[in-house]
Amino acid sequence: MQITILGKSPSWADVGGACSGYLIESSETKILVDCGSGVFGKLRERIDYAEVDAIVISHFHGDHCLDLMPYAYALAYSPRWSPDNPPPRPRLIVPAGGSELLCQIAGVLGPGDAIVDAFDVSEYEPQDAVAVGDFELHFCHVPHFIPTFAISVTAGGEAGRFTFGADCAPNQALIDFAQGSDILLIESTLRVPEDDGPRGHMTATEAGAHGRAANVGRLVLTHIPDELDQAVSVAEASEAFGGEVTLASEGAVFHC
Numbered sequence: 130m131q132i133t134i135l136g137k138s139p140s141w142a143d144v145g146g147a148c149s150g151y152l153i154e155s156s157e158t159k160i161l162v163d164c165g166s167g168v169f170g171k172l173r174e175r176i177d178y179a180e181v182d183a184i185v186i187s188h189f190h191g192d193h194c195l196d197l198m199p200y201a202y203a204l205a206y207s208p209r210w211s212p213d214n215p216p217p218r219p220r221l222i223v224p225a226g227g228s229e230l231l232c233q234i235a236g237v238l239g240p241g242d243a244i245v246d247a248f249d250v251s252e253y254e255p256q257d258a259v260a261v262g263d264f265e266l267h268f269c270h271v272p273h274f275i276p277t278f279a280i281s282v283t284a285g286g287e288a289g290r291f292t293f294g295a296d297c298a299p300n301q302a303l304i305d306f307a308q309g310s311d312i313l314l315i316e317s318t319l320r321v322p323e324d325d326g327p328r329g330h331m332t333a334t335e336a337g338a339h340g341r342a343a344n345v346g347r348l349v350l351t352h353i354p355d356e357l358d359q360a361v362s363v364a365e366a367s368e369a370f371g372g373e374v375t376l377a378s379e380g381a382v383f384h385c
């Protein structure tokens with residue numbers, strides 16, 4: 130499978146960047162993991178949005194889902210569609226309870242049914258295995274400020290396993306879930322840990338330690354603001370990981 134970083138910004142966009150969005154492709158199947166603000170335009174730079182088989186959402190913070198609205202508008206209103214060329218209706222796979230949330234989000238920004246009409250929406254529970262083409266998706270609840278799920282993608286045959294940690298505080302569940310992944314894409318939002326209240330994010334050192342404990346083949350850092358010195362994040366994560374760590378720069382492509 131091929132993984133393309135469409136956006137790696139945290140909850141505000143990097144200069145010229147986009148928030149969370151990762152395109153995963155095989156020869157048969159294309160899925161988009163998260164569709165945060167700015168991601169739809171980045172997706173269009175890579176492929177035709179009508180070719181996406183499914184979008185899967187880790188959680189409903191805006192930096193992970195807000196571009197579902199322009200995506201839905203494109204599927205509804207693009208001048209390319211006609212009775213002879215109707216729009217596709219890609220699958221939209223969201224956490225349990227997400228259909229109602231999609232209506233609430235869309236209802237604030239425009240017609241409440243805009244997203245659920247444009248996509249074929251289904252909800253997942255963390256124990257579910259969801260097949261999309263030749264990919265299989267698995268989920269793991271991780272600690273964040275709202276219900277949030279790490280996502281792993283496997284493909285048949287010799288292909289590898291890709292795990293996206295979503296947004297989360299340090300936790301054992303992600304280490305267990307990601308165990309042995311070929312690639313772990315992990316957030317490292319912070320320079321130092323949050324010092325009061327419940328935690329929802331990781332430092333680069335913590336991200337590196339998670340990759341080491343999970344015995345992953347390759348560790349890729351994401352969800353880092355460009356206003357941090359990202360070279361320091363990579364150095365700190367590499368030291369904790371015990372090997373080279375990569376920064377998820379926009380447009381970067383990985384294979385596993």
Ligand SMILES: [Zn+2]
Binds near residue numbers: 190
């Ligand atoms: Zn986020």
Ligand SMILES: [Zn+2]
Binds near residue numbers: 188190273296
């Ligand atoms: Zn979040």
